[in-house]
Amino acid sequence: MTKNVKSRRAKGRKRSFGWVFGLLLIVLIALAVLRLGKLDLGFLHKEQWNLTLVNSYNAVPDDWKVELTELKNGEKVDSRIYPYLQEMFDDCRSDGLLPIVKSSYRTAEDQQKIFDEKTAEFAAAGYSGDDAREQANKWAAKPGYSEHQLGLAVDIDSEDLSVCSNEAVWEWMEAHCAEYGFILRYPPDKEDVTGCSYEPWHFRYVGEEAAKAIMDRGITLEEYLAGQKK
Ligand SMILES: [Zn+2]
CATH class of the missing domain: 3.30.1380.10 (Muramoyl-pentapeptide Carboxypeptidase; domain 2)
Structure with missing residues (x-):
């Protein structure tokens, strides 16, 4: 008798674990979809x-x-x-x-030229490598962007x-x-x-x-x- 009650309780616990896991999965998927949507408008x-x-x-x-x-x-x-x-x-x-x-x-080539010229301007002003490109990017978009x-x-x-x-x-x-x-x-x-x-x-x-x-x-x-x- 006691054994039976115990095993029924154990089964109940297992079932509620399944529910929690399922819910958690749904919430995670929903969050992932929302996050993706935010990134790609x-x-x-x-x-x-x-x-x-x-x-x-x-x-x-x-x-x-x-x-x-x-x-x-x-x-x-x-x-x-x-x-x-x-x-x-x-x-x-x-x-x-x-x-x-x-x-x-x-064209992408036109944009590349403009970006390179802007980068060269910042390089000439004393910025080095990545810094010059980063500054240039505030004024001219990278090709493709x-x-x-x-x-x-x-x-x-x-x-x-x-x-x-x-x-x-x-x-x-x-x-x-x-x-x-x-x-x-x-x-x-x-x-x-x-x-x-x-x-x-x-x-x-x-x-x-x-x-x-x-x-x-x-x-x-x-x-x-x-x-x-x-
Ligand atoms: Zn413009």
């Missing part, structure tokens, strides 16, 4: 090309294909953003300013400084870019989120809906995408 590009995230942690997707449209000055952009860029520039000109696309689509390789980003300046300053163009762009689906991609005080220093000239196409949400709330593409995942 770039998955969104599969459905929404305009929200493709490229930064120091998210490379240009391997399967990224770009069809380019050439601007009058020889710079090229993704054909899908060309009409919006054109409209933005036309309206900016109507307001008496003279914007120009200084730099847009870049530049938004310019998507064809969705443009660096904008004044075409003629006797007509208007760069600052006047940047100010207009910051105020109006969202109406055309563009955002100021590297705002001041967001270096810890974007991994990039303030670049008043760099604008990125994300589409009107996302652009308005991002610019109205003064957030970054990273923060917008993280919010969408919740």
